[in-house]
Amino acid sequence: MHKLFLLGTVLLTAATAASAQTPTSTQAHQAKTVADTLVIRGRVTDAGGQPLPGVTVLVKGSTIGASTAANGTYQLSVPKASKILVFSAIGYVTQEAKLSSQQILNVVLAEDRQQLNEVVVTGYGSLQQQSVSGSAATVVSGRVAGVAVRGAARVRGNRGAMPSGFSPAYPAESSESYATIHENGYHDARRDPLSTFSIDVDPASYANVRRFLNDGQLPPADAVRVEEMINYFHYDYPQPTAQEPFSVTTELAACPWNPQHQLVQVALQGRTVETQHLPPANLVFLVDVSGSMSAANKLPLVQAGLRQLVRELRPQDRVALVAYAGAAGLVLPPTPGQQREKILTAIDNLSAGGSTAGGAGLRLAYHVARENFNKEGNNRVVLATDGDFNVGESSDRDMEQLITEERESGVFLTVLGVGEGNLQDKKMELLADKGNGNYAYLDNMQEARRVLVQQFGSTLFTIAKDVKLQLEFNPTRVQQYRLVGYENRLLAAEDFNNDRKDAGELGSGHTVTALYEVVPVGAPPVVDNLKYQSNTVPAASASAELLTVKLRYKEPQGSTSRLLTHTLSGAARPLTQASENLRFAAAVAQFGMLLRQSDYRGTATYAEVARQAKAARGQDADGYRAEFIRLVHAAEGIRPAPATYGAR
Template sequence: MKRIILALAITILVSGFISAREITGTVRDDSGNVLPGVTVQVQNTNRGTVTDIQGFYKIEVQPEDKFLVFSFIGMETEKVKIGSKDKIDVELKSSMMELEDCVVVAYGAQPRTKIRGVSFMKSAVMSPTPNWNTENYSTIHENGFKDAKANPLSTFSIDVDNASYSNVRRYINQGELPPVDAVRIEEMINYFHYDYPEPAGETPFSVTTELGACPWNEDHYLMHVGLKGKSIDKSELPPSNLVFLIDVSGSMNAYNKLPLLKRAFTMLVNELRPEDRVAIVVYAGAAGKVLNSTPGDEKQEILDALEQLNAGGSTAGGEGLKLAYKIASNHFIEGGNNRIILATDGDFNVGVSSTSEMERLVEKERESGIFMSVLGFGTGNIKDDKMEVIADKGNGNYSYIDNIQEARKVFISEFGGTLFTIAKDVKFQLEFNPKQVKSYRLVGYENRLLNDEDFNDDTKDAGEMGAGHTVTALYEIIPAGSNSATPSVNPLKYQESKTVSGKYNNELLTIKLRYKEPDGGKSKLLEQAISNKIEKNTSNDFRFSAAVASFGMLLRNSEFKGNTSIDSIVKLAKNAKGEDDNGYRSEFIQLVKTVDDLHLVAEK
């Protein structure tokens, strides 16, 4: 009897070890083309993967698993029975839904439906919401109105980051309102492309201005200022010396973290040229090099190194940074693009971990000409405050990648702007004419404000401008003579009051810009006066940026939101959508509608 029991126990134990099996396959569209970035998920679980650049996937299943779910934006979701097959090839059919009826959710798009007043997506592949949350965001205190007589100057650094928008989108697509401090309005505005003219001459960017009525307060003006960085053909970009610094700690063990990260970097690798180089450094319980600096035409070697990465251990982020800088320095390219790309969910908890220590390390190393870009991934663990600081101090940009389409936007559509800096330490300073302006308010940029004296100080760090990037800033202006209540100060005792007259009398303000060449140490100055002339027929860019700003204020429940409403935002955005080739503006409209449903729940 004992022998029988022992045999049964051994049988059960052995079967337990061999129960899991691996399924592979290729996903194609109905024209036979392979589909990279398709989400493949075991139904009713959070286990999943995404297809590689060849449309290939590999996933482990258990005996109790019944179906695999395949989804991709613009395609109909396919549910396939697992059965006994070890290879499952799938063909996805194009969806007939209009883009405005789609919402990008994790790695796919699904139609919108309402259940008990809440907007949900009919998808089994929504980003999993963990039952814990350690996300961190820096506190934002919104800019208020400034009296133009007492404070005629407004000075700030540009910001080309757009992580806030895709992070906000992630929250909304999960059926939640984002934390207030996750909403950085300038990053939401700058997520979108605006049709500004290409710069002329030697100046690396053009300056566009527009003055119109403020949509959320008809008694106020809205000033729209846009910069457009010089576009550079990929073939003419300088060679790159890149180091991928990849977090493979245990917290990255989720399908919307490391697997998505691999697919994102695969896109970048396929954009590299023979003169470019890539090394890969990983960090978990310890930091290590998994790929020596390798020429960009040896793509398979780079992709193989990426594919072999697995998550596990704690997070030695500081040691990883030091090693990455050492490798970047050893392969430094004079006149080239020397850059570390840090990809993480933001969790640094071993070694050099405090924000101040990281900041000092990155500030020190940027002086050598090695810049830092940061990519955030995943849910529940984002250290947004820390990642923004690292990118800011490292003369780079910060993006949050919530789906494969966002990866394509960062690494394909905006390749030059993501990797190649055309101007650094770019600063704005606006001087308002008190004869025309009673008070003004900068919309957003709260963590980019500078002292007025910093404008002429070339030792003060500011934002970087990438090739082809656009930067947009909005000012809400209360005109002189308005009855709107504004902050005021007592008359100044030691200052003489001066009245603007003569040729400057009708000027509303003057815009000044300072910037440095990417390897320069002395700034150059641009200056442009703006007349007090209201445009009755404003551009699509003016109105759409205003719609995005309105949405940000609504999400923050800003005291400055005026008469903003869901309906007014949707109407403004729809009328300003324009051509919208990539569908980003249509997606924005859908997000606004989804938040309408979320507000209904909150009100109950």
């Protein structure tokens, strides 16, 4: 196998040098293309002037289009003969705008309440199967041999016209997999005062939920991880002032979905390190180019995202590219960041086909990363896949063992999930969790840019690892408590002091938010008092400590944890007097519980969630909170459909 990889690398070098002599297109063709098109740009807002992300912008009568970014802006190259652009989004009245000689076209969309109340899921028809040829283990001309696609997947059904490059391929029956979530229940503060869990900063669940809602469907319950939805958003917590890599903030307020309860917010703010001051990066892009990746929202989206990331690289950074289909191959050896054209060419030359040797790809990628390990830098494998491993190590147990072994080398893992229909969310979440890394789902180009460019430091540069939280509740003030979300991040109490126990990682500038629903002493208990044990507790004033937060973390390359402590005292504030941070996080938590049809959602409604989110929207420079409010309105009008997704 080693000789085969060396042979593939030699062939790649020779073929790449030869292909460099032949231009891919003529200057005359480029000039004609520019002359025949017009670049239209602008901004789409609602009636209140707030930006609308995710609006589809189409040239009428064609499939030429774009989607608005988080701040509502768009840019589109249209044929000069085009007359009309069509702007459409779920929950808004579709609007047509005439094109003129002006190149700036701003549009205001009005809400369509009738549409929101009449959205019904009717299915998406059937998928015509694609034909894929071959599978081989060598690398030639920057492509994994034998992975060229013969034919392409096409969608039939009632989706209507979509922009080129934006149409997902929906199968008639989904084989997506999600880990089963059993929601956290209440714990008695006298008998079980400790709550211990690993932090989680993965944004994957929110982007995946957004994909379902934008397509007019409610997500399957197990696709909704409430803590990931909360932590998708940035919050205004103070930067650390001491030597620690993060600050700790706590707050207590009335619970919005149960007025007799209280809501505790525990938040971390990672130190923000400017890109120019980040340590050098040793990155290995590991790209799945199997046949299941041929859809427009899979490999082409990954390539577009990686191209954007490459533009952020510095001369001190190094990048390698490994691709895997029927076998794995080194497409690009470690290359300095300033050689962008060489890196971009390798990315552009990838094409999809063949089966999926995920285990072989991971082993080779880790091998390349270890061979070029930078003791002073950030060493990371960036895996882009739909998670559909079916050759080599394929079981969750095998993959978990492989990743657990490899993480000891000090190489971290970032997982980028793409696609729909066969998205293996469960497997990708597991890989990121065991690989000392993070997991993001890319549902569109804007999300790819957000993860790989706007959050370059927080996504790819770890400032603390194995971060654990342990809260001890004071039973003189707390009867019962419930952690909202983090079901797959729970730890045993004894795991907190065990430095061999793996936990979550925190990136540069990352925020972490956790919410607890608390039943205060004096409120009706959610669990009846015991008959044969004493139920009396000493009285405590509202100024007494409610809880103590203990936190452990390690340096990125360290092996011994450090301990921090923080206490929360004082009375609960009315919700209207709580910070925007707590109020917006509470709105997102309620939205997640509503989508899950949680038994703990209390009085929460979509209308009330939207109202609370609007009141706590704050500055919202990027428009993500405005988009959240739009999604809440969209979800309110979608009729639940029979579940077709399940844990596998």
